[in-house]
Amino acid sequence: MILDLTKYLADWYKEDPAKHIYPGPVVTISREVGCPAKSVAAGLADFLNTLKKGKEKSKAHPWRWISKEIMMESARELQVDSSQIQHIFDYKSRGVLEDLLLAQSKDFYKSDLKIRTTIAKVIRRFANEGNAIIVGRGGVAITRDIPKSIHIFLEAPMEWRALRVAEKHNFTIDQARSYALSIDKKRSSFRDFFQGKGNDYTRFDIKLNCMTLEQEEIIEIIAGALKTHSMI
Numbered sequence: 001m002i003l004d005l006t007k008y009l010a011d012w013y014k015e016d017p018a019k020h021i022y023p024g025p026v027v028t029i030s031r032e033v034g035c036p037a038k039s040v041a042a043g044l045a046d047f048l049n050t051l052k053k054g055k056e057k058s059k060a061h062p063w064r065w066i067s068k069e070i071m072m073e074s075a076r077e078l079q080v081d082s083s084q085i086q087h088i089f090d091y092k093s094r095g096v097l098e099d100l101l102l103a104q105s106k107d108f109y110k111s112d113l114k115i116r117t118t119i120a121k122v123i124r125r126f127a128n129e130g131n132a133i134i135v136g137r138g139g140v141a142i143t144r145d146i147p148k149s150i151h152i153f154l155e156a157p158m159e160w161r162a163l164r165v166a167e168k169h170n171f172t173i174d175q176a177r178s179y180a181l182s183i184d185k186k187r188s189s190f191r192d193f194f195q196g197k198g199n200d201y202t203r204f205d206i207k208l209n210c211m212t213l214e215q216e217e218i219i220e221i222i223a224g225a226l227k228t229h230s231m232i
Contacts (some may be wrong), residue, residue, distance in 0.1 A: 002021045010126055011101040016163050016177055019099075020215055023127060023128040023130075023147075023148065023230070024106060024146045024148030024149050024151075025129050025130055025131065025132075025148040025149070025223065025226065025231035025232070026126075026127040026130065026132045026133075026134060026139075026143050026146060026148065026149045026150075027044065027133045027134070027149070027151075027152065027226070028133075028134045028135075028139035028140045028149070028150075028151045028152065029041055029133065029134070029135050029136070029139075029152045030139070030140060030152070030153050030154070030156065030187070030191070031136070031138055031150075031153065031155070032038065032152035032154065032155045032160070032161060032180070032184055033161060033179070033180040033183045034156060034157060034160070034161030034163075034164040034180060034210075035074075035154035035155065035156055035161065035164055035167060035210045036148075036154070036166050036210065036215065037135050038067060038079060039074050039197065039215060040063070040154065040215055040219060040222075041050055041067070041133045041135050042065055042224055043067035043215060043216075043219050044063075044065070044066045044219045044223065045062075045063045045064055045133055045165060046061040047220075047223055048131075048223060048226070048232060049062045049221050051223070051232055052131075052232065053129055054106050061129070061130075061131055061132040062131060063130065063132075063133065063232055064132065064133065065134075065135060066120055066126050066132055066133065066134050066135065067135040067136065067137075068224065069126075070089075070119060070122055070123060070134075070137050070156065071085065071086070071089050071124075073122045073125075073126075074098070074115065074119050074122045076117045077118050077121065077122060078114070078115065078118055085115045086110060088119070089137075092147040116193060116194075119137060119138070120138070120142050123137060123138070123142045123143065124142055124143065127142070127143040127146055127149070128146075129138075130148075136187065137190070138190055138191045139151075140191065140204060141191055141194035141202045142194055144202050145149070148229070148231050149203045150205050150206070150222065150225050150226060150229065151202075151205045151206075151232065152204060152205065152206050152207075152208065153204040153206070153208070153220070154207075154208055154210050155205045155207055155210065156208060156209055156210040156211040158177060158180065160210075160211040161176075161180055162176040162177045162180060163176070165179055165180050165211050181182055184208075205225070206221070206222070207223065208227060212231065
């Protein structure tokens with residue numbers, strides 16, 4: 001089932017306490033397996049915080065990169081333990097029998113649809129607060145309509161990525177290739193849930209090759225795009 005994201009966010013935004021605060025700036029970073037999204041996000045946050053010092057028009061709170069916080073906030077919003085929604089963040093679905101059993105036995109059972117819509121709400125809240133760098137989790141689809149947003153995709157040739165996956169997980173190269181292809185497909189499906197399959201409205205603004213660009217160069221390119229768009 002595909003979420004009508006536009007309608008969902010429009011309805012939720014009417015009740016959003018942050019709607020009177022100008023939304024963004026927000027950066028979303030998506031990646032192929034083996035590309036260093038989290039370290040890029042952390043480095044970008046540090047770099048942007050050095051730039052914002054002394055700028056009166058910037059938001060008071062510092063730039064921060066957001067990843068695991070999405071699951072923790074979503075669990076808090078749903079009033080469940082994070083273990084009950086972990087499968088969504090692992091790109092897994094419950095089986096029909098498991099879903100029925102949980103619905104009958106759990107006082108705080110939440111459907112996968114409810115979990116995913118809550119994830120969208122949480123990501124949107126972080127984005128509206130601004131100075132946010134959101135790693136993965138369909139962020140590009142959920143925040144695309146925010147004018148002060150930039151959407152990045154980190155990519156690299158498969159063999160380069162497979163070598164890094166093999167080293168990290170102690171896989172053979174063949175196992176690493178298979179793993180990378182599987183997770184890439186699951187991440188794409190996760191984004192499709194929010195943006196609709198085949199919807200090119202949520203194309204990325206910038207794609208960067210992690211094999212040919214150093215991390216510092218990637219950070220500088222993203223920061224340059226933010227400056228060009230008057231977001232810093």
